[in-house]
Amino acid sequence: MEISIKPNPACASQEARNQILAAPGFGKFFTDHMVSATWSQGRGWHDAQVMPYGPIAMDPASAVLHYAQEIFEGLKAYRHADGSVWSFRPQANALRFNRSAARLAMPEVPEALFLDSIRELVKIDAAWVPGGGENSMYLRPFMFASEAFLGVRPANEYKFMVIASPVGAYFSGGVKPVKIWLSSNYARAAFGGTGAAKCGGNYAAGLLAQMEASERGCEQVCFVDATEHKWIEELGGMNLYFVFKDGTLVTPPTKGTILEGITRGSLLALAGEQGLKPVERAISVDEWRSGVSSGAITEVFACGTAAVITPVGKLVWEGGSVGDEKMGEITLRLRNALLDIQYGRAPDKHGWMSKLC
Numbered sequence: 643m644e645i646s647i648k649p650n651p652a653c654a655s656q657e658a659r660n661q662i663l664a665a666p667g668f669g670k671f672f673t674d675h676m677v678s679a680t681w682s683q684g685r686g687w688h689d690a691q692v693m694p695y696g697p698i699a700m701d702p703a704s705a706v707l708h709y710a711q712e713i714f715e716g717l718k719a720y721r722h723a724d725g726s727v728w729s730f731r732p733q734a735n736a737l738r739f740n741r742s743a744a745r746l747a748m749p750e751v752p753e754a755l756f757l758d759s760i761r762e763l764v765k766i767d768a769a770w771v772p773g774g775g776e777n778s779m780y781l782r783p784f785m786f787a788s789e790a791f792l793g794v795r796p797a798n799e800y801k802f803m804v805i806a807s808p809v810g811a812y813f814s815g816g817v818k819p820v821k822i823w824l825s826s827n828y829a830r831a832a833f834g835g836t837g838a839a840k841c842g843g844n845y846a847a848g849l850l851a852q853m854e855a856s857e858r859g860c861e862q863v864c865f866v867d868a869t870e871h872k873w874i875e876e877l878g879g880m881n882l883y884f885v886f887k888d889g890t891l892v893t894p895p896t897k898g899t900i901l902e903g904i905t906r907g908s909l910l911a912l913a914g915e916q917g918l919k920p921v922e923r924a925i926s927v928d929e930w931r932s933g934v935s936s937g938a939i940t941e942v943f944a945c946g947t948a949a950v951i952t953p954v955g956k957l958v959w960e961g962g963s964v965g966d967e968k969m970g971e972i973t974l975r976l977r978n979a980l981l982d983i984q985y986g987r988a989p990d991k992h993g994w995m996s997k998l999c
């Protein structure tokens with residue numbers, strides 16, 4: 643499908659843009675353009691366009707506002723030393739987007755439309771891709787039910803959109819170990835639920851647990867399985883990894899309740915090159931506690947596109963905690979290995995990088 647281009651007649655001035663790019667933060671500022679396409683029953687996808695970034699008019703009866711039929715993706719555009727701009731495994735995001743769409747009873751977005759949208763947006767807003775350090779442009783494709791109808795059924799009309807935000811490092815203070823709150827009052831996902839889909843509803847359901855974490859001085863929440871309250875699943879928006887003294891790198895299996903992170907998958911593929919043995923297996927809260935205490939587990943980290951790899955310092959629960967504030971050596975090594983590929987400083991042996999402009 644052709645994406646028509648409607649350039650913004652009132653782009654931000656170079657001074658205004660440079661001021662933002664000097665200290666972008668995370669997800670606070672948006673570029674001059676966005677992508678929008680519409681799907682309706684009968685017509686399928688149509689009206690794909692790059693257009694000026696701005697508010698969208700919505701009918702107050704739009705189904706998404708009532709029944710939360712919404713999914714999203716998150717990926718980044720990285721500026722390499724020669725000035726070119728690249729994305730990391732965008733096809734994997736397109737595939738996952740459509741798995742999420744299927745779970746939420748939404749239409750699929752053709753892979754070409756998903757990938758072309760990203761490319762066109764990055765091309766027209768290339769001046770917004772910051773260089774240097776861990777700066778990048780965060781891309782947020784999303785889809786929502788736009789039909790004005792209060793009956794409960796999959797909607798007959800959807801919008802697919804992509805917006806872009808220049809970003810710096812996710813944690814502004816640099817890489818430092820985070821404290822994780824073990825949620826025992828709330829579950830994130832259950833068998834048969836939407837845990838494996840990247841949908842806004844999962845995040846909404848996790849916010850109260852996140853507040854509980856903040857009250858305990860923790861930055862993130864660790865969710866356990868909803869049945870036995872025993873097995874480690876993931877954080878609100880990041881997957882977890884455990885480094886064992888014997889050289890194994892363990893992450894919980896996805897099994898329908900965990901979001902299949904692209905960072906998680908990439909680390910499974912990279913582990914061998916780093917002399918580690920990747921293993922997907924269930925790991926219990928008890929094993930985390932006793933493993934850290936005995937020294938069998940030497941490092942714990944979280945991973946996701948936004949923050950790359952973040953060391954987990956402490957696991958905190960009602961009445962106790964385990965771990966220290968040290969930054970693991972293997973965590974740092976894996977982090978740099980991934981960043982080196984993304985920023986074009988290391989050879990792309992897996993064919994993960996895709997040039998945008």
Ligand SMILES: *Cc1c(COP(=O)(O)O)cnc(C)c1O
Nearest residue numbers: 879880881901903904905946947
């Ligand atoms: C997006 C997300 C992740 C990380 O996925 P990446 O593809 O690595 O960015 C992990 N958990 C949840 C719940 C997520 O929404």
